[in-house]
Amino acid sequence: MTTENHDHAHDGSELLSLDQVTASSPQMQPLARDPKTMETKISALFVLSTLCFVGFGVAYWQDANFWLYGALLGTGMSFVGVGLVAWGKYLMPRGPFVEERHELASTPEERNAFAAALVERGGVTIKRRKVLGTLLGASMGAVGVVSLFPLLRSLGPLPGDTLQKTDWKKGTYLVGSNGRRVHIGTMTVGGSMTVFPEGLQDTDNGQAVDQTMLIRLEPNYPESNPANFKTKTGRENWGPSGYVAYSKLCTHLGCPVGLYEQQLELLVCPCHQSMFNVREAAQPIFGPAPRPLPQLPLAVDANGFLFAADGYTEAVGPGFWERS
C-alpha cells in the first residue's frame, strides 16, 4: 500500500472515490465542445448510411454493376462506423475512469492446498497402483502409435520409385499438346515447343512430369545424313538434325521452364530466374537451380518423325532425398 501511495504522490494525483463522482464531474461530461453540433453531425452520418443501404437494395434489385454494390455497402458501413466511434468518443462521458487490478495469484495457503490435493490424492490412487498405471500407459502408447496408420498412411500411396521415373521409354514418339507427332521439318532454327509422350498429352502425369522442351539449334540436314548435335561428351547421338530435348521441370522447385530466350539460347525459369545454357547440356548459368535439366535422347524414324531413343537417364524436377 505504501508504494502505491507513493506512486500517486509522485505524479501529484490521487484516486477519487466513488462518492466524489457526480453527474457534474468533468469526467462525466462529453469531450465535444459543442455536443449539439456533434449530435447533428452524427445524425447526418446515420441518415446517409441508411440511404446507402437502401441504395444497395435498389442496386441489387436492378442487377447493377458489382462495384456499385461494394461502393454503397462500403460507404454505408464506413458512415455507421465513423458515427459510432464519434458517439463513443465525443458524446459519452470522457473519463478517464479507473479500475483496480485484482491480484491473479492466490495465497500461499491456497497454493499449498492445491499442490497437496494433487500429490496426496494422486499418491493414494496412482502410486499404490504402479502396475495399473504402467499398463494404462502401455495401452495409450499403443493406440497413439497405431492411430498414425489411418491418420497418415491412408492419405496416399508410398512413393516407391515413381519420382525417379517418367513415361518416356525407348521408342516413345514426341507429340505436341494437340497430340500430333513432330516431324523434323516442323521447326526452324531457334524454334521451341512443349512435347509429351504420345497418348499422354492430356493426362495429369503427362503434363506434370513428362513435359519436355524441344528446341531446334541447328539447320536441317538431308534425311540420309542426319547430323547430331552434341551437348556433352557421351551425348553424341542425342540431338538428331539439330534438335535437342530437355525436361521442362525446373531443377529448383519444379516450375515449367517455359521461356526460351532464342538470341542467347537460354532456357529461363520464370519463377526465380534460373537460366540454363541449351548448347551445353542445359547447365545452369544463373539463379538458384542446382543441376542441369535432364536431356532426353532423340532419334528420327524413316518418315522423319522424332521419337525418344531412350527414357530420361536421371530423375526429372527438383531434388529429393531418394534421388541418387
Add this chain to the structure above:
Amino acid sequence: MSTTTTPRTKRQAKEAAGPYGNVSRAVNELDDRLGVAKARTFLDKIFPDHWSFMLGEIALYSFVILLLTGVFLTLYFVPSQSSVRIPMDFPYAPLRGQRVSEAFYSTVNMSFNVRCGLLMRQMHHWACDIFVGSIVVHMARVYFTGAFRKPRETNWLIGSTLLILAITNGFLGYSLPDDLVSGTGLRIADSIMLSVPLVGSYLSFFVFGGNFPGTAVIPRFFVLHVLLIPGIIIGLVSAHLFLLVRQKHTQFPGKGRTEKNVVGTPMFPVFIAKTQGFLFITLGVTALLGAFAEINPIWQFGPYDAAKISYAVQPDWYMGFLDGLLRIFPPIEFASFGHTIPLEVFIPAVVFPGIVFNIAMAWPWIERKFTKDNEMHNLLDRPRDVPHRTAFGVAFFSLLAILFIASSTDVLANFFHVSLNTVLWAMRILTILVPIVTYPVTYFLCIEMQEGGRLIGKRKTANIVHRTTEGEYIAEPAAVRPGDGHHELDALPVPSFIEGIDEELEAPHEGELVEPGVRAVTR
C-alpha cells in the same frame, strides 16, 4: 435473488421486480438461472485509450469478415478437380468452351453469374490480407512495448500460433480456385515438401494423395481451409480474449496509472460504441477495397495446366519473404552416398521460417535469459527505454523487409535497367548488411531519444526561431496557446449511472481543473 413473497397484484409484481421495468425483469430471470448480475463488473471493464490497442481489434474484425464472406463463398464453390467444359454462353469470352476443373469453373462462375459473388470473393481476399497484416502489426506493438512480459507469455504464444495458422489458411485458400498462378504455388509447395531429408517424398505423397498434382489436393485443402483451421482459430481467439479479460489490459505509464490499476474508458457503453464503430469501419474499408481494388482475377490467369506458366507469379504478400530468400540463396545441393538434400530449397523454405517463427514464439523466454526479469509487468515500456529489444526487433523486421523486396528481383532489374546479376548480388549483400547496420543504429537512436525525452506525458512547447540581421539564429519559446498543455483529468472509478450528463453545464469552463478554452485530452 427473485422475490420471496408471492405478489398479489400486477402492480406489486412490477414493484417487486425492481425499478427498471422490463430490464429488471429480464435480469431477474437470467440471474435466477445463470447468476448474470455477478458479471456486472464485466460492464465496467476498463479499456485503455491508446490508438495502438486498436490493431488487435482490426485483426479480430477482419476475421469476422472472413467468416461472413467465407460462408457465402462455400455456398457456390465446388471443391472438386473433376473436369467440366465451360458453357459457350459464359460471360467472359476467352474461357468459353475450355475444359477446366470444377473448382475453377465454380469460382469464375460465382464471379460472373452470382450477384455480389465477385464482391464477396474480393472482400474475402482483402480481408485475409488485412487479417495477416494486422496480426503482424499488432504483434509488433506488443513486442516493442514489452506487453508480452509476465504474466502475458501465454497470450503471446497463442498470438504467434494464430499468425502461423492465418498464413497457412491464407495459402490453402489461395490454392483452392485451381488457377494457373495458385497451381504454380502448389507445385512450389510440393517441391518444398520434397526437399525435406528422409521423409520428403512421403510427405508430398501423403498431402497430394499420390504424385503431384493428383485429384485429392483441392477437396483436402477445402476441408482444412473451411473447417479445421478456422475451428482452431476460433478456439484460440476465444482463449486469447479470455486471457485478456482475466489478466486485464496493459497500459502506458502516465498520470494516475500504476501497476495495480487500469485507466481508460469502461466497456459499457463507451468502449462498445467505439469498438463496434471499428467493426463497421473495417467492414466498410474491406467492401470498398473489394469493389475498387481488383485482387486475384483468376479468369485472366486461366485454369491450372502443369505445362504452362504465368509470368506474373507473385504469392500473397505474407509469403514474399520466403520467395525472396529462395531467389537469392546460392545453388548448393548436397548429393552423395546415393542421396540428395536440396539445401538451396530446404534451408530458405523450411529451416529459415522455422527459425523465424521459433524465435518469435520463444521471445519472452529468450529475453528473460538476458534480463533475468521475473516480475509482473502491467505498465508498458516505451521502445526507446529498452534499446536492445527495440534494436533486435528493428533488425529482425528489416531482414524480413529486405527478403520481401528480394522477391521481385526481376521487376527491380527491369525498373532500374541493371542486370539481374547485379540485383541478385545487391540483395545478397543487403540481406546480410541491413540487419547488422540497423541494430546499432536503432540502439544509439534509442539512447539519444532517452536523453531528449525526459518529459513523459508532456508536450514540448513550440519555439519561434528568429534570424537576426547578422545571420544569427535565436530561439524563443512561443506564447502558450490553448491546447498546448497536455491536460489529463484525474481518473474516476466507474459510476453505475451514466444518465444526467448535463450538456448545459459546459464542464470545461467549470472549476480549476481545466482552464477556459483548454480541451482535456484523453490518451
